[in-house]
Amino acid sequence: MKIAVCVKQVPDSWAEKKMSGGLLDRAGVDAVLNDLDEYAVEEALRLVEKHSPTGEAGEGSGHTVTIISMGPDRATEAIRKALSMGADDAILISDAALAGSDALATSLVLAQIIEREKFDLVLCGTESTDARMSVVPAMLAERLNYAQLTFAGSLDVDPASSTIKVGRSTDSGIENMEAVLPAVVSVIEKINEPRYPSFKGIMASKKKSIATLTLSEIGVDAAVVGIGSAWSKVNDAQERAARAAGIKVIDEGNGGKAFADFLAEKRMI
Amino acid sequence: MSKIFILADHAHGKMAHSVGELATFAARAGDVTALVLGGDISILSPQLSDFGISEIISLTGIDFEKYSAGVSAQAISQILDEKSPDALLITSTARGKEIAARVAVRTNSGIITDAIDLDATLVATQSIFGGSTTVHSAISHGTPIITLRSNSVEIVSAASTPTITEVNLAQSDFDASRLGDKVVSVTEAAKGGRPELTEASIIVSGGRGTNGDFSPVEALADILGAAVGASRAATDAGWYPHSHQVGQTGKTVSPALYIACGISGAIQHRAGMQTSKVIVAINKDPDAPIFDLADLGIVGDLFAVLPQATAEIQLKKA
Ligand SMILES: Cc1cc2nc3c(=O)[nH]c(=O)nc-3n(C[C@H](O)[C@H](O)[C@H](O)COP(=O)(O)OP(=O)(O)OC[C@H]3O[C@@H](n4cnc5c(N)ncnc54)[C@H](O)[C@@H]3O)c2cc1C
Ligand SMILES: Nc1ncnc2c1ncn2[C@@H]1O[C@H](COP(=O)(O)O)[C@@H](O)[C@H]1O
Numbered sequence: 001m002k003i004a005v006c007v008k009q010v011p012d013s014w015a016e017k018k019m020s021g022g023l024l025d026r027a028g029v030d031a032v033l034n035d036l037d038e039y040a041v042e043e044a045l046r047l048v049e050k051h052s053p054t055g056e057a058g059e060g061s062g063h064t065v066t067i068i069s070m071g072p073d074r075a076t077e078a079i080r081k082a083l084s085m086g087a088d089d090a091i092l093i094s095d096a097a098l099a100g101s102d103a104l105a106t107s108l109v110l111a112q113i114i115e116r117e118k119f120d121l122v123l124c125g126t127e128s129t130d131a132r133m134s135v136v137p138a139m140l141a142e143r144l145n146y147a148q149l150t151f152a153g154s155l156d157v158d159p160a161s162s163t164i165k166v167g168r169s170t171d172s173g174i175e176n177m178e179a180v181l182p183a184v185v186s187v188i189e190k191i192n193e194p195r196y197p198s199f200k201g202i203m204a205s206k207k208k209s210i211a212t213l214t215l216s217e218i219g220v221d222a223a224v225v226g227i228g229s230a231w232s233k234v235n236d237a238q239e240r241a242a243r244a245a246g247i248k249v250i251d252e253g254n255g256g257k258a259f260a261d262f263l264a265e266k267r268m269i
Numbered sequence: 270m271s272k273i274f275i276l277a278d279h280a281h282g283k284m285a286h287s288v289g290e291l292a293t294f295a296a297r298a299g300d301v302t303a304l305v306l307g308g309d310i311s312i313l314s315p316q317l318s319d320f321g322i323s324e325i326i327s328l329t330g331i332d333f334e335k336y337s338a339g340v341s342a343q344a345i346s347q348i349l350d351e352k353s354p355d356a357l358l359i360t361s362t363a364r365g366k367e368i369a370a371r372v373a374v375r376t377n378s379g380i381i382t383d384a385i386d387l388d389a390t391l392v393a394t395q396s397i398f399g400g401s402t403t404v405h406s407a408i409s410h411g412t413p414i415i416t417l418r419s420n421s422v423e424i425v426s427a428a429s430t431p432t433i434t435e436v437n438l439a440q441s442d443f444d445a446s447r448l449g450d451k452v453v454s455v456t457e458a459a460k461g462g463r464p465e466l467t468e469a470s471i472i473v474s475g476g477r478g479t480n481g482d483f484s485p486v487e488a489l490a491d492i493l494g495a496a497v498g499a500s501r502a503a504t505d506a507g508w509y510p511h512s513h514q515v516g517q518t519g520k521t522v523s524p525a526l527y528i529a530c531g532i533s534g535a536i537q538h539r540a541g542m543q544t545s546k547v548i549v550a551i552n553k554d555p556d557a558p559i560f561d562l563a564d565l566g567i568v569g570d571l572f573a574v575l576p577q578a579t580a581e582i583q584l585k586k587a
Binding site: 036102103104107126127129132133134135136138139141142143145146147148149150151153169170171172173174175176177178179180183188189190230231232233234235236237238239240242243245246247248249250251253254255256257258259260261262263264266268269 | 280337338339342362363364366367368369370371373374375378379380381382383392396397400401402403404405406407408409410411444446449450451452453454455456457458467471493501504505510511512517518520525526540543547548549551555560561562563564565566567568569570573574575576577578579580581582585586
């Protein structure tokens with residue numbers, strides 16, 4: 001099985017985020033691996049371990065895990081983390097023309113690489129913590145004509161028959177779905193507990209290859225991506241005043257009453 | 270006049286509350302057509318007569334819910350190609366956003382997700398970075414596809430008698446690859462008769478502080494007619510189903526009133542609730558971060574505060 005895991009480098013979710021020129025100001029904040037993508041990396045490794053004759057991922061397992069990311073050159077830091085967890089290699093698509101790309105452009109670029117490398121299974125997180133759109137996996141399935149299995153809370157693949165089963169977590173409950181590979185799967189954070197990179201893993205990751213490719217190298221026209229061709233435009237962005245701190249009451253036997261009075265005063269009951 | 274299409278969600282023979290909200294937004298910008306995927310239109314269409322909708326397009330012949338978003342997206346894209354509306358509005362549910370995403374790719378259109386407002390010129394308002402920044406944006410290419418969060422607008426009612434156009438589809442109308450991801454079985458989460466989390470105007474949520482006993486949370490919810498939410502600590506422990514989780518990896522809600530009980534206020538929880546209009550927190554730790562965004566914070570034991578509040582509200586209501 002050839003597995004791809006799509007990961008994004010995002011501003012640290014603890015950092016304060018600001019807009020600059022209609023875009024998220026990325027220069028001023030620490031960047032990390034989108035934490036929801038760690039679950040996708042972990043799930044890919046577990047799948048390989050399960051189907052590997054040695055019980056381990058990597059060489060000799062008969063399967064590969066490739067990290068794919070679109071982002072600036074410094075996204076290699078986030079990619080390194082995924083490699084140190086145990087993925088085999090990585091492809092980073094980095095090009096000045098990509099700055100300000102929207103989800104449509106991101107999915108176009110990612111699909112181009114996935115198509116070229118013919119992955120059987122593409123794993124994603126459910127959302128990037130900066131864009132928070134949750135649309136890239138569905139867009140990938142549309143572009144690639146792959147089965148779409150999103151919000152998976154459990155995942156099982158039978159490599160012999162190329163069938164995949166997931167338990168999807170939906171608004172109304174659990175939906176069990178089946179499909180034949182190739183497929184795009186996004187995983188929710190309940191699916192596993194991502195491993196910490198071991199010292200050995202960190203050392204090994206330094207020798208792993210990250211192929212950095214430009215748009216022309218993957219055959220995407222720079223004119224169709226980037227902020228200039230984004231089909232949604234930000235007219236303006238305003239910072240809202242921070243929420244004013246409210247009233248704090250210490251319960252000394254009357255807390256519930258104070259609460260009910262507050263609701264009555266706000267005309268909420 | 271502009272022609273605005275809305276995707277009218279329904280389940281078990283009932284139109285979703287959010288359909289009225291979508292129609293309200295759509296009517297600001299033009300003439301409203303509702304797309305209804307599947308279902309029994311003779312039962313559904315009478316529920317669409319109060320929102321100024323002038324046409325209903327009912328797509329039948331295939332069980333849309335049995336497949337991922339690809340089948341719905343292809344059917345909708347076909348209608349957009351034929352009718353060339355000026356925009357398509359969809360409710361921001363997980364599935365709604367996936368349909369929107371795939372229609373955008375398929376019809377070469379721009380997409381905006383999670384808008385909280387929309388004006389007559391189709392400029393959308395989004396609240397990002399956990400509500401700290403408000404952005405106005407517009408789509409410049411293709412058929413603008415905009416998903417709107419439920420609970421963002423007061424429904425404007427306007428009686429109408431929509432015409433009904435039926436479009437009957439067959440499996441053979443769809444690419445084989447789209448029919449490949451099939452739902453084989455569904456385990457519905459128990460609803461308990463309470464309102465839907467994303468549609469409720471009041472939500473009472475419980476966290477690890479409940480220690481697994483949600484009864485005081487539910488009692489307060491019931492007297493307020495509220496939905497019950499949960500933190501991840503509570504859903505991880507199996508105290509409440511994942512479909513009730515509020516937060517980054519759960520639902521994003523924006524009710525008129527959000528009551529957090531025994532929830533510390535981790536950034537991932539806040540991401541799903543901090544745009545609520547009024548926030549009340551009950552927590553025994555005076556330094557819990559949830560107090561930073563609470564309009565009313567009560568430092569105390571939820572097992573004492575909630576029952577007292579419930580009884581007091583009952584008295585006030587009587
Ligand atoms: C990738 C990722 C995604 C996540 N997504 C989400 C998400 O979508 N939603 C979410 O909620 N979390 C999410 N989390 C988890 C989040 O970081 C917190 O761990 C979680 O929100 C904590 O839940 P809690 O507040 O119930 O528990 P705790 O943080 O343990 O807080 C419990 C609180 O209850 C108080 N308490 C205890 N007993 C009482 C009592 N008797 N009366 C009153 N107060 C009491 C305590 O003082 C404490 O403040 C995510 C984490 C990660 C890493
Ligand atoms: N620039 C990117 N590079 C690689 N993967 C991405 C990128 N953006 C989004 N993804 C993947 O798509 C998922 C959903 O992201 P989003 O639709 O942006 O919320 C993420 O969890 C990633 O797995």
